[in-house]
Amino acid sequence: MFRHNAFLHSLNVIVLSGVGGFLLSLTGISIGWMIGALLAATILSLRYGKQQDESPVPHIGIPKYWMAVGQCMLGIELGRKMNSTFFFTFQDHWLTISTMLLLSIVFALLSGLILWKFTKLDLLTSFFAAAPGGLSTIPGIAEELGANTGVVSIAQTMRIFLVVLTIPVILSFSMGPPVEAVPELSASVSPPFQMGHIWGTALLVGIAWFGYFFGRFVKFPAPWLLGSMVSVALLQMVSTIFLNAELQAWWPSGMIVISQVLIGTSIGSRIHRSMFQGLKKIVFFSMVSTIFLIFTMFLSAYLASLLTDLPFITTALAFSPGGISEMTTTSIVLGGDSTFVLAVQVLRVIAVCVILPPLFKLIQYWEMKKNAHEHQSA
Template sequence: MKETKWLFIAISAIGGLLLSMTGLSIGWMLGTLLAAMLISFTKPNVLGKKGVPKYWLYAGQCILGIELGQKINLSVLTVFQKDWAVIIIMLLLSIVFSLLSGVVLWKFSKTDMLTSFFSTAPGGLSAMPGIAEEVGANTAVVSILQTMRVFLVIFIIPIVVSVLVFHPSAASAAQTAPSVFEWTSFGWTAVLAVTAYAGYHVGKKLKFPAPWLLGGMLSTAIVQAGTSSAVGYDMQAYWPHEIMILSQIVIAASIGSRFRKEMFYGLKQTIAIAFISTVLFISAMFVCAYIVSKATGLAFMTAALAFAPGGVAEMATTAVVLNADATFVVAVQVLRIIAVILVLPPVFRMLHAWERRKEAHSHASV
């Protein structure tokens, strides 16, 4: 059985490899998820009902938590200190619009409230399905609708921004400097790994949803930002891109292994409503970006990319190509993902508990 699980992950990863060849930065995640879903549909008993063991999902979440925590460095703190009012407005509006989208999906489709909110939350395809699974939402629906939102954002935002203002930049060919092995950077990687493990235990004690992700992310962010501020420069860990590829593969394979055909029955209306609400969400973000750019003098292109409910990598790449303020875009995107992952799951659980109490009271009164 252990060999079967290894083989399942390896074959699923081939799907990620193929989609990554298109240049899509989230290709490893989407391709692996699609391949794992296909195997689960055609061979539903290959891994049993439990699918890939949960520790694979936890390992991927821990890696993702360290990745997000590392991004809270001196440049992000400087941007936040300078433009904190604009960033807070953007974060609040993003959360409000995502909640409104969730309400629309919940009220006008057959999707339950918890699944609806997780499906529309702009917390990232890597994070939200994993958290949704732990709190009892329909992971299949969350994954499908989050994937659709990512594709819509990737296709719509860059095209619209490029049509409105296009300034090609020589920086478009620039690549992120590769992670070079040094003993100091390797030592800092070990420190962050231990920090993330400690953060997991704290998060578990505080009853965080997905403590491997949330606890690890928070503890890493505190140590990364605090130490960098103390020494006066950004502490660099040995963190090659392959580590994040591994995270995407194990998270996607773990989630995809639990998919069954019956999960998708009757989703036509749900997908249609989610599509409409997502397009309206993106349109509203464009309007807000325009208002913020006029009120603050921030370039519309930069505000639009920072507002966009997409991934950090996709929006950062577009910012570089269009010569927007990539540092500001990355800062807002990272802070929003962290805010969404921290704030929304407890709110969703509270609303879900309130709805269940309301239903119980209605049945009792009848």
């Protein structure tokens, strides 16, 4: 009976949060489904969280398997983007892309240190708040590793809005009028369903499921996300490079919407008032660290354009710490190399998700060990 009530309660929260996601998606922001669901679930949690103590469900936070489903779907979506065009683009510009990914990690660490130095946030939360991995990925990993997901979600949302609202506008004014025709992104087009796609889809889901267990074995943070993403990416690589054939599977674009709603609801439903202590100072320095990150990546993109044959508009959008869809679409509108932008943005998300969480934990361990040593010496 308890499990039945908990499941129905979770569905109610997801549906209500999904309405919030739908309303915000009407603005045209691709991440609107997740931000809207997160905001709606947060409001429900803050408004009714205390009343849940006397109900059959002890808290409004929905069970973690909903987050797992959303993360697995997102991992499949990111892994599927690694097709033959993606690999050929990386092969042509591997040095530039690798250098910029390394710089983005360094600048993210510096941004996190700024936030940690001037606020009362713990080191782990500060690093996750500044990590340019995206609202869909970072808060879920942060929750699993014990960071303050409320602060991380706010900081990630601020960064996305700042990037989306400033960089495309600046480039639009500096680069002249947009191109007349805007083709559709191939990654966003859903092929019509065919019976032959069933086996490909089953293989895709099966590989993602295997990736979860592999992720747990190698101790990936958020194994449902990273394990499925890495395993599907490897499957794509084998099928496109070695077998010279694209994996034919039915994976409609609506899957990413469901993923956003589930992840946003899962995060928002666990947010409580104590997470927002000292919020004004946190918001201010989050904005400062975000502006620092945007400026340094913008400067790095300019230097990359001088040292390579890539135009500045392409490098600026590729290395901007914003959303994959927004930056890629802007590159199409302004006449940039959308394939290069898509490849770098996807690689940045993957690199940040795989490299930064263990690095953050290691730095936090060193800091705790240092503090313990200083305490013993005193």
